[in-house]
Amino acid sequence: MPNTPALNTHSIGQYLSGYADGEGSFCISFSPRPKLRTLLEVRPSFSVSQNGDRQEVLKLFQQYLDCGTIRKNPSDRTFKYEVRSIKDLIGKVIPHFLKYPLLSSKKKDFEKFAALCRMIYEGKHLKQDTLKEIVTISYQMNGLGARRYKKQTLLNILSEDIVYASSN
Amino acid sequence: MPNTPALNTHSIGQYLSGYADGEGSFCISFSPRPKLRTLLEVRPSFSVSQNGDRQEVLKLFQQYLDCGTIRKNPSDRTFKYEVRSIKDLIGKVIPHFLKYPLLSSKKKDFEKFAALCRMIYEGKHLKQDTLKEIVTISYQMNGLGARRYKKQTLLNILSEDIVYASSN
Numbered sequence: 001m002p003n004t005p006a007l008n009t010h011s012i013g014q015y016l017s018g019y020a021d022g023e024g025s026f027c028i029s030f031s032p033r034p035k036l037r038t039l040l041e042v043r044p045s046f047s048v049s050q051n052g053d054r055q056e057v058l059k060l061f062q063q064y065l066d067c068g069t070i071r072k073n074p075s076d077r078t079f080k081y082e083v084r085s086i087k088d089l090i091g092k093v094i095p096h097f098l099k100y101p102l103l104s105s106k107k108k109d110f111e112k113f114a115a116l117c118r119m120i121y122e123g124k125h126l127k128q129d130t131l132k133e134i135v136t137i138s139y140q141m142n143g144l145g146a147r148r149y150k151k152q153t154l155l156n157i158l159s160e161d162i163v164y165a166s167s168n
Numbered sequence: 169m170p171n172t173p174a175l176n177t178h179s180i181g182q183y184l185s186g187y188a189d190g191e192g193s194f195c196i197s198f199s200p201r202p203k204l205r206t207l208l209e210v211r212p213s214f215s216v217s218q219n220g221d222r223q224e225v226l227k228l229f230q231q232y233l234d235c236g237t238i239r240k241n242p243s244d245r246t247f248k249y250e251v252r253s254i255k256d257l258i259g260k261v262i263p264h265f266l267k268y269p270l271l272s273s274k275k276k277d278f279e280k281f282a283a284l285c286r287m288i289y290e291g292k293h294l295k296q297d298t299l300k301e302i303v304t305i306s307y308q309m310n311g312l313g314a315r316r317y318k319k320q321t322l323l324n325i326l327s328e329d330i331v332y333a334s335s336n
Contacts, residue, residue, distance in 0.1 A: 011268075012182075014179045014180075014182035014183045014186065015182045015183065015185060015186035015189075015271065017183060018183035018184060018185065018186025018187035018188075018189075018190075019186035019187065019189055019190045021187055021225060022187045022190035022191035022218075022225075023190035023191065050190075054273050054274065056271060056272045056273060057190075057271055057272045100183075103183065103225060103228060104222045104224045104225045105224060106222065
């Protein structure tokens with residue numbers, strides 16, 4: 001890190017929010033899991049990807065937010081900083097972006113993400129009706145790139161659960 | 169912009185440096201110009217590109233740095249904030265990144281860029297030997313993507329100039 005008087009904790013906080021506004025991603029992803037009672041696994045994550053030759057900022061995120069992992073993407077030369085723990089998302093990542101807000105329209109995605117993480121933290125992804133709500137709100141988020149499953153596919157899986165539950 | 173006590177001029181400065189560390193580009197590009205005395209046009213620029221639906225940060229750069237233009241890329245949905253004026257690069261952009269330094273290895277590119285802009289500001293791109301030096305240092309910068317011309321192609325053009333000059 002360069003030795004500059006401007007670089008205190010507050011400055012790094014602003015800097016990382018700026019970096020994350022460009023390169024960060026707030027994502028709620030879903031995977032069908034027939035063995036789970038709810039049939040869907042819900043995985044919230046905050047991540048920042050970067051070419052391997054510029055890992056410094058990822059290490060700064062890890063150090064500053066005091067959580068998350070950095071791992072290499074085996075398919076290309078990029079590295080990814082990622083926080084998946086709901087406890088860390090609720091206790092460290094979300095408070096950071098509330099203190100140092102995003103300034104672009106990505107802020108709207110963050111706000112949905114924060115609300116969804118709170119629902120997950122409260123266990124609302126374990127109940128069918130609130131899980132449906134989580135799926136619906138998640139699919140209103142922009143900038144998530146290609147989704148592996150269509151929203152209706154996931155909602156159909158949850159509806160199958162109703163049939164299954166009522167037939168037993 | 170969100171109304172937050174943390175968001176003063178200093179905070180925005182840090183934020184924009186963080187954003188630029190991820191999404192910004194410092195570039196010196198060259199074009200053969202047979203009609204120019206030096207045979208090569210030299211164009212320094214600082215730019216940040218962004219999807220059209222997230223232009224806010226580009227406007228913030230323009231407002232904060234008090235220079236540059238925003239224009240639409242006709243070939244896709246992106247917008248680009250760009251500063252080409254050497255006066256603005258020397259007087260506004262470079263001082264900003266000296267005050268709020270980049271924290272990744274992109275900082276090394278910025279330092280080369282700043283040195284080259286100073287050379288251009290002093291008119292050293294108008295003399296053949298120092299123009300060769302500008303080409304050589306520019307091609308030591310990373311992260312510039314695909315270069316339109318190979319370094320040797322440009323240096324050969326400058327060598328042609330010697331022949332031309334000596335035959336007149």
